[in-house]
Amino acid sequence: MAFLEDEFLALLDGPRVPKATNAGDCCKTMKRPPSFEQAQHDSDRCVLPIAADAGAGIGETAPPYPPETVDRLRSMADAMVTAGYVTECTQMFLVARRNAFDALLRALGYEKASIDDVVKMTWEALEAEIVAWTKAFRHTINVGLSTEHDLCGRVFAGRHAAVGRGIFADLSRCVMLHMLNFTEAVAMTKRATEKLFKVLDMYEAIRDASPLMEVMELLHGNLEGKSRLYKDPSLSNIFLMNNGRYMLQKIRGSPETNAMLGEAWARKQSTNLRQYHKNYQRETWSRVLGLLRDDGVITVKGSVQKPVLKERFKQFNAAMDEIHRTQGAWVVSDEQLQSELRVSIAAVVVPAYRSFLGRFSQTFSAGRQTEKYVKLSADDVETIIDELFDGNAASMTRRRT
Numbered sequence: 001m002a003f004l005e006d007e008f009l010a011l012l013d014g015p016r017v018p019k020a021t022n023a024g025d026c027c028k029t030m031k032r033p034p035s036f037e038q039a040q041h042d043s044d045r046c047v048l049p050i051a052a053d054a055g056a057g058i059g060e061t062a063p064p065y066p067p068e069t070v071d072r073l074r075s076m077a078d079a080m081v082t083a084g085y086v087t088e089c090t091q092m093f094l095v096a097r098r099n100a101f102d103a104l105l106r107a108l109g110y111e112k113a114s115i116d117d118v119v120k121m122t123w124e125a126l127e128a129e130i131v132a133w134t135k136a137f138r139h140t141i142n143v144g145l146s147t148e149h150d151l152c153g154r155v156f157a158g159r160h161a162a163v164g165r166g167i168f169a170d171l172s173r174c175v176m177l178h179m180l181n182f183t184e185a186v187a188m189t190k191r192a193t194e195k196l197f198k199v200l201d202m203y204e205a206i207r208d209a210s211p212l213m214e215v216m217e218l219l220h221g222n223l224e225g226k227s228r229l230y231k232d233p234s235l236s237n238i239f240l241m242n243n244g245r246y247m248l249q250k251i252r253g254s255p256e257t258n259a260m261l262g263e264a265w266a267r268k269q270s271t272n273l274r275q276y277h278k279n280y281q282r283e284t285w286s287r288v289l290g291l292l293r294d295d296g297v298i299t300v301k302g303s304v305q306k307p308v309l310k311e312r313f314k315q316f317n318a319a320m321d322e323i324h325r326t327q328g329a330w331v332v333s334d335e336q337l338q339s340e341l342r343v344s345i346a347a348v349v350v351p352a353y354r355s356f357l358g359r360f361s362q363t364f365s366a367g368r369q370t371e372k373y374v375k376l377s378a379d380d381v382e383t384i385i386d387e388l389f390d391g392n393a394a395s396m397t398r399r400r401t
Contacts, residue, residue: 001083008076008089011069012096064100064151073155081160090167093155097148097171104144110136112178118185126189130198133182134205140175141205145215148172169222172215177250184253206260216261219247220272237280238330238389244273245337277344284323285349291316292356304363313373316353320376324384332389346385354378 065073080089105112109132113121121129149168156164183202223243230236248269252258258266291312298308332338357378364370376384 001080001085004076004079005088005092008073008080009092009096011065011073011076012092014065014069064097064147070151070154074157077155077163078158078160081156081163086163090163093167094170097151097167098174101144101148101171101175105136105140108132108136108139113182113185115181115185115188118182119189121189126186127198129182130186130202133179134201137179137202137205138208140179145172145175166222166225169219173219173222173247176215176219177247180250180254180257183255183257184250187253187255203255203259206254206257216247216265220244220269232326233283234280234327235330237276237283238332240276241273241280241337241341242332242334244269244276245334248273249334277341280341281344281348284327285345288316288319288323288349289352291319292352294359298360304360306363309360309363310373313375317373317375320381320384324387327388328390328392330389331391338389341389342385345388346382349385350378350382353381 063070077089077093080086110129111132113129118126118129148171152164152168152171153161156167183206186199186202223240227236227240230239248266251261251269252266298305298312332341353376357374361370361374364373
């Protein structure tokens with residue numbers, strides 16, 4: 001399989017693909033990934049894709065590879081996916097196409113610049129950048145993405161068509177976020193009358209991008225599909241919140257794109273985010289809250305059933321330890337979303353636990369029996385919740401020692 005890997009990479013990085021050059025962090029040149037047995041992949045990071053030869057004209061649609069090369073790529077991709085190496089195969093394909101698209105954008109005169117760089121530009125420099133961006137954006141929408149869609153469909157055909165659709169969605173997401181970063185930066189520059197017409201040119205380019213809505217819907221569908229790969233439903237919903245929030249912020253940060261997609265689209269995305277939040281709460285915390293309810297088995301005819309109560313406290317302690325250990329290792333990078341999650345959890349769990357403690361903690365004898373079952377105070381529970389989603393896994397036992 002290593003030989004097939006090398007040949008697949010050689011074809012992807014063949015002469016028809018523009019060679020990527022050093023351009024800061026906007027492009028990572030194609031390198032041979034680790035072997036299939038040792039690879040640890042990050043398929044969600046963006047580098048960037050292609051469409052035509054770097055020297056091709058703006059309106060031309062030269063294919064990225066000759067037909068015989070596409071046929072060989074398809075045969076190799078079929079062998080890899082069939083053998084169970086779908087992740088490795090798609091990662092190699094994605095990196096190659098992202099690098100090629102980066103090279104294409106540079107050939108069209110567009111170089112990625114940071115927001116700080118754009119804000120500091122003189123008007124003359126910024127005007128030239130806007131012209132280059134508009135040219136590159138129109139080519140990306142009208143030629144680049146359609147060429148990529150066709151290539152993905154030809155290499156990953158038949159029974160592997162879904163793999164091709166997923167790759168195209170990833171490429172499209174990277175390209176659109178890459179291009180929208182510039183519009184967000186332009187929106188942050190100082191307002192001036194002379195900028196109006198150039199900004200209108202950007203708006204018209206986005207407005208005329210009829211496939212844009214389709215691309216956004218495709219990206220949403222791709223995220224939904226990826227979320228189903230997680231075995232833990234709670235993590236699946238965290239993934240959807242993380243990525244959905246990021247996309248929505250990028251669109252809102254670009255006035256032109258936001259206006260083009262419309263407020264209805266933004267409201268729909270916000271509704272989706274709220275639903276993911278509710279789903280997460282239900283999947284993780286419904287069972288925990290259920291342990292804190294007296295559903296007729298803890299108190300029977302006014303008498304507390306101590307064996308049942310002991311089991312409830314044991315289950316609650318174990319549940320909190322498991323949540324703290326697993327979800328403390330999860331990362332929610334958006335600080336506002338992280339805060340919203342923690343606040344919403346604490347708002348329902350802490351009062352419920354405080355009430356449960358107030359009602360039943362005195363049932364146990366003071367001393368070792370209480371310490372054995374009542375391991376957490378309400379403040380401890382709140383502290384645990386405040387430590388979720390920051391990427392630091394730790395059990396409650398290690399935390400208290």
